[in-house]
Amino acid sequence: MGSNRRYIFLGLWLVFLMLPIYWLLMMSLKTNQEILSTFSLWPQNLTVDNYVKIFTDATWYPGYINSTLYVVLNVVISLTVALPAAYAFSRYKFLGDKHLFFWLLTNIMAPPAVFLLPFFELYNSVGLYDTHIAVALAHTLFTVPLAVWILEGFMSGVPKEIDETAYLDGYSWPRFFLTIFLPLIRSGVGVTAFFCFMFSWVELLIARTITSTEAKPIAVTMTRTVGASGLDWGLLATAGVLTLVPGALVIWFVRKHIARGFALGRV
Amino acid sequence: MSLVLEGVDRTVGGEVYLNDINLTFERGEFNVLLGLTEAGKTTMMRIMAGLEPPSRGRVVEDGQDVTHVPVRKRSVGMVYQQFINYPSLSVYDNIASPLKLAGFSKSEIDRLVRTEAERLGIDHLIDRLPSELSGGQQQRCAMARALVRDAKLVLLDEPLVNLDYKLREGLRSELRSLFADRDTVVVYATTEPEEALVLGGNTTVLHEGRVIQNGVTAQCYRHPANTTVTQVFADPPMNLMPVEIADGQIKAEGLLSAPLPEHMKDLAPGHYTLGIRPHHLFVTAGEGRIGLRGTVEVAEIAGSVTYVHLEVNGRDWVIEERGVHQVHPGERFELFMDLTRAYAFDSADQLAAAPHS
Secondary structure (H helix, E strand, O other): OHHHHHHHHHHHHHHHHHHHHHHHHHHHOOOHHHHHHOOOOOOOOOOOHHHHHHHHOOOOHHHHHHHHHHHHHHHHHHHHHHHHHHHHHHHOOOOOHHHHHHHHHHHHHOOHHHHHHHHHHHHHHHOOOOOHHHHHHHHHHHHHHHHHHHHHHHHHOOOHHHHHHHHHHOOOHHHHHHHHHHHHOHHHHHHHHHHHHHHHHHOOHHHHHOOOOOOOOHHHHHOOOEEOOEEOHHHHHHHHHHHHHHHHHHHHHHOOOHHHHHOOOOO | OEEEEEEEEEEEOOEEEEEEEEEEEEOOOEEEEEOOOOOOHHHHHHHHHOOOOOOEEEEEEOOEEOOOOOHHHOOEEEEOOOOOOOOOOOHHHHHHHHHHHOOOOHHHHHHHHHHHHHHOOOHHHOOOOHHHOOHHHHHHHHHHHHHOOOOOEEEEEOOOOOOOHHHHHHHHHHHHHHHHOOOOEEEEEEOOHHHHHHHOOEEEEEEOOEEEEEEEHHHHHHOOOOHHHHHHOOOOOOEEEEEEEEOOEEEEOOOEEEEOOHHHOOOOOEEEEEEEOHHHEEOOOOOOEEEEEEEEEEEEEEOOEEEEEEEEOOEEEEEEEEOOOOOOOOOEEEEEEEHHHOEEEOOOOOEEEOOOO
């Protein structure tokens, strides 16, 4: 009885959760005419024209390339910077370490909008405006603190004696870090990469402000689908579906470790 | 050929961890560091290894000052209380890792790893990961890694503490033979007096960051330098009682009055602390035994022996008696002691008389 009720609510919750996504998927497979005229739970005239258009039209697919590029750049930069930083925070005591550690997280507390003007002005003056690296760097302002926090949690779960044993065995720090330590926090690195990816992939405000054409992200392209004949619903839905896919893929890979990531590695 | 600590101090944030340590550890000897928890054993080992710098003083290895030599330039093997192995490497690669880094040839590594694994009885587990081993096997793997490259200094920081009793006894009895033919300085830290006695060699008794006695293990046990040693280097600790010696008599107010035993005859009259080991106290009278009265607090029956905890003249005493004895808490109890087995410590807390052995 009790368990039945639980399944009912679980089912309802799933329906509520999945319905918009289902609707988006169905819309992407319908014609505009069908979307606007009739109410149908699945496409009457199944079409993949929208997908074909996005993958071939030069105004669409570069958006995905641009987004992917700066997101990958961001993840790589964030991890490269955050790994040694997190190691230092987890292993060494230094003046103001706790304050610095907390201060890192306060970076995330500021709304991204605050940084729009300085970023715009700064990148313009150094000639980075409308480049992928500009967006990637701007995003590190938020992803690096997050990465340091998550990685520090995972690293602190590894006993310090392992480091010491490695030094006694004759390992140099870089060699120890790459061959012994990194494999131990593999899942932490995966989760961290996921969180950086997620932030950078969905962030719109900064990305659209400091780009115009060369590095225009997909989300920006999507907001510009209004043509002379109104909105292209089917196309917009298709773009939406394609934007969901990379996130879903990444989540699939880190699904087992994600809870620990949300707890910043402290489980 | 030795490791010498010269005037080593270690202070962290105003708290003294080690205070003026002067010790020499010789090659080929088994050195036991004995002390209660927080006595400074681990700190001392970390300073010897070079993992921590001393606040003052020097560490000298074979006549060379190694105080500030980085650990990876030294030749040290260390085994921790926790089972520390590289979890992502197989047992073989774990043991091989110090050799690889030291630049041994492949065939030489293979030979050394297999020999060492065999000596520690883990040669059949060589392809497994450390997480697939039992606790005892993991610790054997850690030991093999510490021993395999014939380090100049091998430090064992309570390596058996996390093992269950059976495994502990097995590994402990192997330890001596593992080090028997090695030209290395071995230091073994433990909180357990029994372990020190079984392992033999030299014992250094540490207490609150100071060395309170240092010498051949059996000698330290038979002639504890002061009452603190009797509490650290004996389990259960020695029973103590303030007494007065005068006119050939040994007296404690309202408790004891007996003629001086032979080995205390030469003591000058005055105040002393009498010490007697729990197994020299008895629940039954016998020839040459002196009776005392105490109040039973609790009795622990540990198989072949019974530990009776008593309050005697305001102090906690323990009797170790063979067999199972039923006593009732709160009961007035007559116990008997063999004064010829008693120790006397003078008013400056130095050993004044020890029983002949």
